[in-house]
Amino acid sequence: MPSATRVLIALQPSMYAEVLAFSVGRERPRAEVSIWDPSEGLEEAALRLLPHLVVANRVPKAAGEDWPFFWVEVDELRANEGAKKRLGARISADGYSESVGEVRIEHVLLALDRAEEELISKGPGHVRGADRVLDRGEGAW
């Protein structure tokens, strides 16, 4: 049986990380979900936990050179910006990337499913540069 898909979530506010972790755990019960405080060395956490998917405000892309992972980089919320109506994200999976204007749980689940398919079932060597950003312009997300 293939190993579980590991998901590392490092989002602020932490409330966002907690509800996302709950939803991912509920929708994909086989996934191992970890929450990490983004202020505490996310790159080091990625190298230690070896996630297949990272969901963070700032993804440590350099870590992907040693361990390929897919990622969802969610816009940061800053207190001095006031209420931000939409929460966008950039998503990178299997060498492609896509921007979404309003990130949803389903975007994260889709990236997770792709990570499971590409990184676990086929093995990390199969991936065409998991942390590389390419413009595709298709509506896959």
Place this chain on the structure above:
Amino acid sequence: MVVSVVRVHLADDHALFREGLASLLAASEGVEVVGTSPMGEQAAERVALTKPDVIVT
């Protein structure tokens, strides 16, 4: 025995948080999420329709 259920509406502009919190609350005993919406007019319209006990914003 009468089991009371708290009917909740979630109003938040960020779909990621709104959907996640709805999922979490829906799993809680005694809570029914009767609606979700962004803040503003949509929330007011939905709340007028569903008449929740609690509005979370």
